Amino acid sequence: MSGIVHEEQNVNVPARVRAIVAEAVRRPVDEVPLEAKLESGLGVDSMVMIEIGVSIEEQFDIALPPELADEVRVETVGDLVGVVETQLTSRKRRN
């Protein structure tokens, strides 16, 4: 893929991750702020977390860690955005 596409994929990561989470938990995006807690706030269980992970991989063309739900740093929607941004950056470096 060209660098231009990568640049585009880096745009609006928080908004796109919020939209993915909102769709998975069937709520409007406004109810999914970055500080919302995935499990205790939005009721994301391991199945929904896996669905969110697959949607993120499809949309951003990245590979997430297999035990995303177990990642200690992934507690809020914002934490998830952080993981995506890290993967996007490391992919950019590899190319």
Place this chain on the structure above:
Amino acid sequence: MDAHTRAEREAMKRTPAEQREHERLRVAHHYEHDPEIFRLVLGRQRAYSVGVFAGPDDDLETAQDRKLARIREKLDLRPDETVLDVGCGWGSVLLHLAEHTRAKIHGITLSAQQRDVTQQRARDLGAGERVRVEVRHVEELDLPAESVDAVVFSGSIVHMHDRAAVHRLVGRVLRPGGRLLISDCYFPKQERGDRNSEATQHIFVTALGYCRLIPLSEELSLVEDAGLDVTHVEDLTENYVRTVDRWVDNVRRHRKAIDAMAPGFARLLQTYMTVGRMSFHRRSALEYMILAVKGRPRVNYGAWPVTGTP
């Protein structure tokens, strides 16, 4: 036996004939997708079962070749012996045995696509006359008593609800000295994880049509009830985690090609495989290879473990 999951409880409300019909339709559905998809995800052999990894650097093909060689050595087939491969898939085990032994092989599957692919691959190998594949439910096999030297279930018995009937059949059709090999998934005896979760339902029903995981001890008990003696059991759970990791990598690599052939199927594969991977990693599901014999074994088990050089 207690039901462990929603899928099992639903199966128990059906008559045996209804359950057979359910398996025929719902289990076959997954495997009727374009065989090319499974070649992309599972590799050249299309082995839809655990591989055996000697180390973390093994690739999928090496691990599957090692697994197939291991099955071959455990079955210890002599020329003109007969093998029944129940749920033969696209023929990974069956074709390996056809290529590396002089045995005669009878495969059954619920998928016409799988039958056609396997039969064609056997002809390509020049083994067409020793290999017969048919679409048939295991419970409707009508084989003479003591007519088979080995029965194999590699990643297939999990789809069969009436395990007692399956083991009775094995006990009846095996000749004295005949071997049974099962490679599949089990629940730990002590319940770990939620077996009634959406994740379990997704993998057992939505993705794969029908699955029934039981504790290893229940399967071994049924094997013994059928008159066989268990000779060897090994835990391949960690190997399954590695296998699934490589399948998921292949889904990622070929996502566009898979979606072009079957829209949404890449997502279904990745989702159910990730659920499964998590279960095996946490050991809320386990993977075993079981070997049993009817009557006196003819190999010296003192020479175990079989190394299985590919």
